[in-house]
Amino acid sequence: MQKITTKENGVSWIQVTPLAIILLGFLIAPLLVILTVSFWEYDIGGMYPAFSHVNYTEILTSHTTINLYLRTFKFTFFVWLITLSIGFSVSYFLSFCVASTTWRIALFLLCTIPFWTSNVIRMIAWIPFLGRNGAINQGLASMGLIDQPLEFLLFSEFAVILTYVHLYTLFMIVPIFNAMSKIDPDVIEAARDAGANGWQIVRHIIVPLTLNGVALGSIFIITLVMGDFFIVRVMSGGLSGSVASAMYNEITGLQYPAAAANAVLLVITVVLLVSVILRFVDVRKVLTE
Amino acid sequence: MAKRIHSKNSLVTYLLGGFFSLYVLFLYGPMFIIFLxxxxxxxxxxxxxxxxxxxxxxxxxxxxxxAADVSGSFQRSIILGLMVMTLTVTISVIAALGFRRNFKGSGIMFYGAIISLIMPGFLISFGMGLILQLLDIESTWYTTALGAQLTWTLPFGLLIMFAVLARFDRSVEEAARDLGATSWQTMRYVVVPLLLPGITGVALFGFTLSYDEIPRTTLVVGDSNTLPMEILAMTNTxxxxxxxxxxxxxxxxxxxxxxxxxxxxxxxxxxxxxxxxxxxxx
Incomplete structure (x- = not known):
């Protein structure tokens, strides 16, 4: 990388200043305020500046918190596993089974279009599908496979995970597909000439060269699932909850400092998970090259 | 460029093709049902x-x-989407041009944008809500919600521009300058037209991400809801x-x-x- 002059440094800084202002005002400042308020005290009358660890003590010693985290991890793990399997298979199919570039782009666009439409609508679209009198139950009943409607389909943890997978799989497909399309065909050709079979090519060439994409997709899935506050509420019928939805309840109950302490713990958890992934991948290299 | 590993008639192609079709069905099926x-x-x-x-x-x-204000919230969402789109295009394109030089602090700025992308959106809304409450400022959809949404659309815009600029041939720019174009002329007649397809992509992301945004908007939208917020409220009633x-x-x-x-x-x-x-x- 060539050295750049002070003047060029200045020009670059002028160009990124609007971005920096937005990030400072709407990202950094809110996070710092959350951190501050998490040490404050509160009662029915409002919240008061203080430096108290009582919010944290309460959260860390409560069984509810542990259960919430366990449930959130459970959701995250299953959604990650399923989206990874789908994302890898779909990207593999598009990259290595479809020969025509036009078709590859068209099929890829077919996968991405729903991403640009409303998440709430795509969420509620499952309700007439899964409900007691929904399409699945009606279909199974008319085939004579069940005589009672399946109750676990809607307003259950099953429905929550299904909705997450439906909404978020694309975040796994795009980075993996991107990584696969950068694989040099000559490498695969060379492996084949050296006598590698299909499975060995996947195992020793495609998987290692796709890991960066998998890492990036995993970061998206983890933060999306752990940050969700309304899908878990609506699709479980209020029966289940996650860390973020519990936070949401505290906020509507005006327990801001408690919610803030929860938020800090959530950020720490997400940052820890993401930094484990970042140990294996250089995100800046992946994203800018 | 033929990159096919599996021929058209191989078993793997059939199996994965079948799986892909099922995935597309899973993706579009529920939407089709509510459409009907x-x-x-x-x-x-x-x-x-x-x-x-x-x-x-x-x-x-x-x-x-x-009870819901459908037409009002629809109008607000369209206007807000266009505002977010304009700001996202302007700010992220200019910033991405700045990132072409490895300036001092570019690492920090880059990671700032990445944090903005992966921070659970709901926390941004909550933090902003706290600031507004402490300073006794009122939130509205066209001020605070606008700012909150930019923390989501700007990193997206920036990443798209990185991908576009990585494929951009800088010798074209130098050629224009060698032929005597001023830096403004180079920008206006060479760089921007070449980047325009990518910039349109950024605009699409800016508009649609804003038009459907909920987590960042939820606590800072003020009294008048945007459309997705109104729809979310409708799912309860x-x-x-x-x-x-x-x-x-x-x-x-x-x-x-x-x-x-x-x-x-x-x-x-x-x-x-x-x-x-x-x-x-x-």
Whole structure:
């Protein structure tokens, strides 16, 4: 990388200043305020500046918190596993089974279009599908496979995970597909000439060269699932909850400092998970090259 | 460039092709069902069978029978989407040009944008809500919600511009300068036209991400809701096919803007392609 002059440094800084202002005002400042308020005290009358660890003590010693985290991890793990399997298979199919570039782009666009439409609508679209009198139950009943409607389909943890997978799989497909399309065909050709079979090519060439994409997709899935506050509420019928939805309840109950302490713990958890992934991948290299 | 590992008739292609079709069915199936159910007759319910086809539940949306402000929130979401789109394009394109030099602090700025992308959006809303409450400032959709949404659209815009600029040939820029173009002329007549398809992509992301945004908007939208916020509220109260009708309407707007943007990008690329051929022939 060539050295750049002070003047060029200045020009670059002028160009990124609007971005920096937005990030400072709407990202950094809110996070710092959350951190501050998490040490404050509160009662029915409002919240008061203080430096108290009582919010944290309460959260860390409560069984509810542990259960919430366990449930959130459970959701995250299953959604990650399923989206990874789908994302890898779909990207593999598009990259290595479809020969025509036009078709590859068209099929890829077919996968991405729903991403640009409303998440709430795509969420509620499952309700007439899964409900007691929904399409699945009606279909199974008319085939004579069940005589009672399946109750676990809607307003259950099953429905929550299904909705997450439906909404978020694309975040796994795009980075993996991107990584696969950068694989040099000559490498695969060379492996084949050296006598590698299909499975060995996947195992020793495609998987290692796709890991960066998998890492990036995993970061998206983890933060999306752990940050969700309304899908878990609506699709479980209020029966289940996650860390973020519990936070949401505290906020509507005006327990801001408690919610803030929860938020800090959530950020720490997400940052820890993401930094484990970042140990294996250089995100800046992946994203800018 | 043939990168196929598996031939057209191999078992793997068939199996994965079948899996891919199932995935597409899974992706579009539920949407298709609510699309059908939104044309349910006046006596029909929220599930099958469809009694008769009608536009009843669409008309119902804009009548007084519904407590929600559908047309108002729809207008606000469109205006907000356009505002976010304009700001996202301007700020992220200029910033991405700045990132082409490895300036001091570029690492910090880059990671700031990445944190903004992966920070659970709800926390941004909550933090902003706290600031507004402490400073006693009122939140509105066109100020605070706008700012909150930018923390989501700007990193996206930036990443798209990185991908576009990585493929951009800087020698073209130098050639323009060697021919005596000022830096403004180089920008206006060389760089921007070449980047225009990518910039249109950024605009599409800016608009649609804002048009559907909930987590960052939720606590800072103020008294007048945006459309997705209004729809989310409706999921708790509305138990008629009108809920599907609004779903169909908002999806039509999203799909229309995607189609429009994709066609625009295609046209620009075709035009760039033909002008390059023309110049190489002359």
């Amino acid at each position: 159910l939104s044309f349910q007759g006046p006596t029909g319910g929220m599930t099958f069978p469809i009694q008769e086809y009608s536009l009843h539940w669409f008309k119902e949306l804009f009548s007084d029978n519904i 509305l138990t008629t096919p009108s809920l599907y009708a609004i779903g169909t309407l908002t999806t039509v707007v999203s799909v229309a803007s995607i189609t429009f943007a994709l066609f625009a990008i295609k046209r620009m690329q075709d035009r760039l392609g033909s002008s390059q051929i023309a110049s190489s022939e002359s």
